[in-house]
Ligand SMILES: Cc1ncc(COP(=O)(O)OP(=O)(O)O)c(N)n1
Ligand SMILES: Cc1ncsc1CCOP(=O)(O)O
């Protein structure tokens with residue numbers, strides 16, 4: 703089996719948690735054992751309280767464990783620790799890798815947003831990040847982005863570093879392969895899965911086909 707390449711990011715709001723959990727299970731099932739197998743799921747809820755994040759994590763963790771998919775929490779290493787999640791994704795304003803590592807220990811994953819900067823990625827790698835994330839590569843409606851990256855940064859990074867890199871930002875089934883070919887180890891995707899006109903399963907299947915499963 704090819705290494706899994708798909709990094710799923712939840713929508714910023716989950717209105718119906720039980721329904722979303724069922725959708726997640728169907729998405730995991732769609733691509734299990736293929737090149738588009740899901741490597742991890744990032745819980746990225748915005749403008750909600752800690753309790754809501756913890757409740758969502760409590761629901762999603764067993765589903766992820768069952769599917770062999772790591773659950774990462776966005777922004778907050780303290781909540782990742784409380785939830786017993788597999789790791790955290792931090793942006794440049796979400797605290798340091800050192801602090802996240804102190805809270806989570808060596809066996810949890812820490813990913814760091816590096817925008818379009820090799821310099822930030824080198825800093826993150828030296829601080830002990832498990833992966834670095836570059837983007838946004840394409841226009842997206844999921845987040846108002848200030849930084850735009852060119853696929854060339856993925857090639858440069860993969861030639862000079864061993865820390866895996868994630869590509870993010872407006873990625874679709876049509877554009878995913880080009881980013882993997884440029885050097886991305888994973889493509890992080892939200893809208894193209896959850897907002898797919900034919901449903902999330904269809905979105906996942908499209909990535910499965912595109913990533914050569
Ligand atoms: C895999 C991945 N890459 C980048 C981001 C963006 O993180 P950040 O810059 O902290 O912005 P928010 O997601 O917190 O709005 C990410 N979440 N995941
Ligand atoms: C969180 C984030 N950071 C940069 S772009 C982005 C949004 C990713 O979502 P989508 O795949 O819908 O563009």
Ligand SMILES: [Mg+2]
Pocket residue numbers: 776777791792793796
């Ligand atoms: Mg953040």
